[in-house]
Amino acid sequence: MRIEKCYFCSGPVYPGHGMMFVRNDCKIFRFCKSKCHKNFKKKRNPRKTRWTKAFRKAAGKELTVDNSLEFEQRRNIPVKYNRILWNKTVEAMKKVESIKQKRQARFIMNRLKKGKELEKAEAINEVKKNIHLIKAPHAGKMVQKNLTKCCFTQ
Amino acid sequence: MALYNFKKIMVVPTAKDFIDLTLSKTQRKTPTVIHKHYQIHRIRHFYMRKVKFTQQNYHDRLTQILTDFPKLDDIHPFYADLMNVLYDKDHYKLALGQINIAKNLIDNVAKDYVRLMKYGDSLYRCKQLKRAALGRMCTILKRQKQSLEYLEQVRQHLSRLPTIDPNTRTLLLCGYPNVGKSSFINKVTRADVEVQPYAFTTKSLFVGHMDYKYLRWQVVDTPGILDHPLEERNTIEMQAITALAHLRAAVLYVMDASEQCGHTLSQQLELFNNIRPLFANKPLIVVANKCDVKMINELSEENQACDRLLAHRVDTKMKGKKVHDVLNRLHLAMPTKRDNKERPPFIPEGAVIHRKAMEIDAPKRKLERDLEIELGDDYTLDLQKYWDLMNAEEKSDKIPEIWEGHNIADYIDPDIMKRLSQLEKEEELREKAGEYDSDEESEDEEMQEIRKLASQIREKRKLKILESKEKDVHGSRLPRTAKKVDRATLEKEMEDLGLDMTDKNESHYAQQAQRSRSLVRKRKREASAPPTSRTRSQSASRPPRDQSGIRDAKMMKKAKTMMKNSQKGMNRQGKKGESDRHVHDLKPKHLLAGKRKSGSTSRR
Numbered sequence: 001m002r003i004e005k006c007y008f009c010s011g012p013v014y015p016g017h018g019m020m021f022v023r024n025d026c027k028i029f030r031f032c033k034s035k036c037h038k039n040f041k042k043k044r045n046p047r048k049t050r051w052t053k054a055f056r057k058a059a060g061k062e063l064t065v066d067n068s069l070e071f072e073q074r075r076n077i078p079v080k081y082n083r084i085l086w087n088k089t090v091e092a093m094k095k096v097e098s099i100k101q102k103r104q105a106r107f108i109m110n111r112l113k114k115g116k117e118l119e120k121a122e123a124i125n126e127v128k129k130n131i132h133l134i135k136a137p138h139a140g141k142m143v144q145k146n147l148t149k150c151c152f153t154q
Numbered sequence: 155m156a157l158y159n160f161k162k163i164m165v166v167p168t169a170k171d172f173i174d175l176t177l178s179k180t181q182r183k184t185p186t187v188i189h190k191h192y193q194i195h196r197i198r199h200f201y202m203r204k205v206k207f208t209q210q211n212y213h214d215r216l217t218q219i220l221t222d223f224p225k226l227d228d229i230h231p232f233y234a235d236l237m238n239v240l241y242d243k244d245h246y247k248l249a250l251g252q253i254n255i256a257k258n259l260i261d262n263v264a265k266d267y268v269r270l271m272k273y274g275d276s277l278y279r280c281k282q283l284k285r286a287a288l289g290r291m292c293t294i295l296k297r298q299k300q301s302l303e304y305l306e307q308v309r310q311h312l313s314r315l316p317t318i319d320p321n322t323r324t325l326l327l328c329g330y331p332n333v334g335k336s337s338f339i340n341k342v343t344r345a346d347v348e349v350q351p352y353a354f355t356t357k358s359l360f361v362g363h364m365d366y367k368y369l370r371w372q373v374v375d376t377p378g379i380l381d382h383p384l385e386e387r388n389t390i391e392m393q394a395i396t397a398l399a400h401l402r403a404a405v406l407y408v409m410d411a412s413e414q415c416g417h418t419l420s421q422q423l424e425l426f427n428n429i430r431p432l433f434a435n436k437p438l439i440v441v442a443n444k445c446d447v448k449m450i451n452e453l454s455e456e457n458q459a460c461d462r463l464l465a466h467r468v469d470t471k472m473k474g475k476k477v478h479d480v481l482n483r484l485h486l487a488m489p490t491k492r493d494n495k496e497r498p499p500f501i502p503e504g505a506v507i508h509r510k511a512m513e514i515d516a517p518k519r520k521l522e523r524d525l526e527i528e529l530g531d532d533y534t535l536d537l538q539k540y541w542d543l544m545n546a547e548e549k550s551d552k553i554p555e556i557w558e559g560h561n562i563a564d565y566i567d568p569d570i571m572k573r574l575s576q577l578e579k580e581e582e583l584r585e586k587a588g589e590y591d592s593d594e595e596s597e598d599e600e601m602q603e604i605r606k607l608a609s610q611i612r613e614k615r616k617l618k619i620l621e622s623k624e625k626d627v628h629g630s631r632l633p634r635t636a637k638k639v640d641r642a643t644l645e646k647e648m649e650d651l652g653l654d655m656t657d658k659n660e661s662h663y664a665q666q667a668q669r670s671r672s673l674v675r676k677r678k679r680e681a682s683a684p685p686t687s688r689t690r691s692q693s694a695s696r697p698p699r700d701q702s703g704i705r706d707a708k709m710m711k712k713a714k715t716m717m718k719n720s721q722k723g724m725n726r727q728g729k730k731g732e733s734d735r736h737v738h739d740l741k742p743k744h745l746l747a748g749k750r751k752s753g754s755t756s757r758r
Contacts, residue, residue, distance in 0.1 A: 001555050002563070012559050067577055072564045079566050081541070083548045086562070092574045093557060093565050099581050106590060113593075120601065123608035131607065132651075133614045139652030 008036035008046045010053035063107040068100040160312040163222040168306070169299035173292045176211045180204055180288075190277045197277050201284040202268050208288055209264030212295065216257040219305065223250060224312075232320045232400030236359075239392040241308050249301040249308075256298050263290045316361040323463060324372040324403035328394060328429070330422055331378025332415040333408045334443040336360070339375040347375055353416070354378060357390050359397055374401065381425040398432045404463035405438045412444040437462040641667060 004013040007029045019037050021029040031037040039049060046054040056062045063069070071093075079085070167175060184207050188200050226234045226243055237246065267287035274280035318324070327335040331353035339345050343362025348355050360375040376394035380387075387395065398405070409422045426440070439462070511518075526533045541549050554562055567573070584590065597605075641664065645655040658664060696702070704710045724731065 002561050003556055003559060067580065071567075071570070071573070071577075072560060074564055075566070078563075079568065081543055081548060081551070081553060083545070083551060085566070085568070085570075086553065089562060089565050089567075089570055090554065090557065092570050093560065093562065095574060096565075096577065097558070097560070099577060102581075102590065123605050126608045126611055127604050130611045130615065133618075134607070134610050134651070136648065136651035136653050 004030045006030060006032035006036050008032075008040050008049075008052060008054075010046075011036075061108075061111065063104045066100075066103055068096055068103055071096045160224065160309075160315060163309045163312065164218050166219055166302055166306040166309055169296050169302050172215070172302065173295055176208060176215070177288070177292070179211055180208045183207065188277065192277075194275065197280050198271055198274055201274070201280040202271050204284055205264055205267050205271070205287045208291060209260055212260045212291060213257055216253055216260075219253055220250060220257070223305065223309070230320045230400070232318070232396065235396040235400055236315070236393060237312075239389055239396055240311065245304065246308065249304050252298055252301045253305070256294050259294050260291045263287060263294070316359055318359065318361050318372065318374060318397075318401070320401055322372055323369060324374055324401050325463070326374050326376065326397060326401055326403040326405045327408055328376050328379060328398060328405060329408035329441075330410065330415050330417050330425060331355075331380070333378070333410040333422075335375050335378075335408050338406075338408065338441075338443070339373050343373050345373070345375070354390065359393055372403075374403065379425065379429065381421065381428060395429075395432070398429065403436060405433050405436050406441050407433075407438065408441045408443050410444055411442045414444055639663075 001015055003015075004018075005011070006013050006018065008031060011032045013030050013032045018030060018032045019034070021031070021037075021040075023029065029040065031040065039046075046052045047058045049055055053062070057064050184204050185200065188197060192200075224233070224237075226237060226246065229237075234243075237243070264287060267283055267290075271280055271283050274283055327338060329335055332351070332355070336347040336349050336356050339360065339362045340347055340349065343364045345360055345362030347360045347362075354377060356375060356377045358377065362373045362375070364371050364373060374397055376397050377390045379391050379394050384395070407426055409419065409426075410417070411419070413419060522535070536550075538549055543549055556562065644663070645658065649655045700713075701710070704713060724734070729736075
């Protein structure tokens with residue numbers, strides 16, 4: 001029993017879900033849902049389709065190179081079952097997962113920091129230019145009442 | 155040895171048929187439609203294809219003929235000689251040679267014309283070239299008429315030749331005509347050769363098969379041989395001679411003891427002596443036939459002939475050169491002893507035990523099936539118990555496979571703990587370096603104030619935009635100054651902007667408003683001074699059109715209402731005015747008529 005990865009969106013394909021397509025050159029494509037399958041049939045490139053993980057990683061929107069990501073890796077040489085090892089692995093997995101999530105979150109936060117700066121600058125700009133919409137320039141100041149000096153015209 | 159089966163030769167068509175066949179095939183199998191306006195390379199290709207196709211067909215057919223017909227040098231000399239006797243070797247070779255030449259000529263013609271066609275610049279020229287090419291090829295073939303006819307006859311005759319295997323056990327019957335050879339073969343085999351009282355009933359070789367000592371024997375019946383020298387022999391006799399010369403068989407020289415064939419015994423003996431050289435190296439039996447007339451038992455001779463032939467064959471095989479070749483190649487190699495150590499054959503223990511168990515028929519180990527029967531319904535196939543693990547007690551563990559969307563198998567690594575500790579160290583360092591500290595709210599109060607104001611500004615703008623969108627003015631509108639500004643709204647707006655608007659009766663805008671109101675009142679009709687000149691006074695005194703003929707405000711209102719009422723209809727129809735009589739084309743036919751053909755059909 002394995003949770004596979006969808007070829008298109010890189011999401012998890014649980015057993016009993018999704019579709020598998022085997023091409024004539026024996027390459028296997030698994031899809032988690034018909035959306036991914038249909039996109040594939042339309043020959044769309046997952047690296048250019050914005051909502052896929054492949055795009056996000058390729059466009060630098062998500063953490064790609066990191067030590068914590070090296071732990072989960074499909075291995076070709078099976079290791080014989082050993083209770084201690086399995087127990088240790090499960091514990092290690094949990095720890096690695098937490099660290100991974102922290103790091104991924106940090107990466108995204110860093111990326112979005114620049115936006116905050118821009119936001120600040122924009123707010124300042126907005127206030128400078130358009131303050132007249134909510135506050136008159138001389139609001140709150142005492143105005144001398146001018147004696148009427150106007151001449152009546154008819 | 156391959157059976158000489160000449161029945162598989164393809165039919166050789168006559169020249170006329172051949173030409174018709176190929177031309178009609180070209181007509182049918184190549185594209186036929188071509189127009190003048192096609193591109194020149196397409197036209198050229200079209201005609202070239204026809205020429206090449208015709209050439210290909212001729213070539214294939216002729217090659218097939220050439221390969222099907224046996225080459226006299228390649229077949230057994232018996233058949234070569236037989237064919238020479240029957241069809242004349244020279245004529246045969248010549249015919250095939252002519253066919254070969256024709257084939258080459260056709261190839262050359264095609265090549266030349268294809269080359270020429272590359273320079274054809276119009277449909278007409280290419281077509282003429284193609285006609286010329288095809289015509290020449292057909293003429294070449296027409297000249298081969300004789301050869302083809304001859305070959306067809308050869309083929310027909312060849313296919314009817316009896317299949318005599320020159321290398322198997324054969325008995326050859328020969329002798330004068332009418333001595334009883336055919337009767338003998340009829341008796342001995344299932345062959346059905348014509349037996350008649352006249353000489354030369356049998357005109358060619360016949361084969362029959364019989365069984366003796368669990369082996370198949372061929373019995374070959376020949377036409378009779380007369381006693382004259384070789385050069386004077388005719389075709390029929392030559393066949394018999396050929397058979398005698400080339401078949402390694404036991405020869406049964408049949409003599410007519412009763413002289414019913416029309417030749418005396420002495421004559422028959424003469425013949426026998428004449429053809430004696432042909433019997434060299436072959437076991438020979440002289441058969442005295444028709445002994446019912448003259449009493450000599452001849453059936454036993456047959457057995458003797460067969461036995462003798464068998465022995466003869468074995469002898470010749472042993473004595474032949476070929477055997478020595480084979481013997482030279484056979485060599486039994488025995489390895490020489492390296493030292494005196496005993497090296498008996500090694501039998502693994504398991505094999506020995508297995509053998510013993512087989513002998514004793516001891517009970518084998520307990521099978522799964524036995525277990526199944528024992529446990530009945532409780533039985534579960536547990537393959538985990540056969541696993542080869544380091545600790546045996548872990549065999550029955552339930553192994554976890556998945557955790558929170560991750561495969562555990564992907565994380566299994568003997569040195570995972572080491573890597574994990576490294577990772578944790580790294581993480582600690584990072585934390586110490588302050589990477590994970592959340593950013594302080596570096597926003598001071600000023601910044602927060604600014605943000606609040608900015609959000610208020612944005613809200614206000616959006617509201618204003620919405621307001622302006624809600625106004626029902628499309629197209630041209632009045633300038634801002636044409637509208638009257640209401641005092642109350644003005645004061646309210648300024649209040650919202652933070653100004654103090656109390657007690658503003660003496661302000662400029664209020665005073666101005668009072669003044670302008672007085673001017674708006676209608677002018678009363680007053681008696682004015684008589685005008686100086688007529689025209690100017692008329693224009694001055696003439697009232698504007700929408701006030702002329704109207705007594706008071708009430709009438710004006712009514713007039714206005716009537717006007718608006720009359721305009722309602724026109725407005726609803728979207729007309730510009732009374733004079734707008736334009737008929738709109740709201741359903742243009744060129745857009746709405748017709749079938750929904752290919753293309754997007756989501757709208758008209």
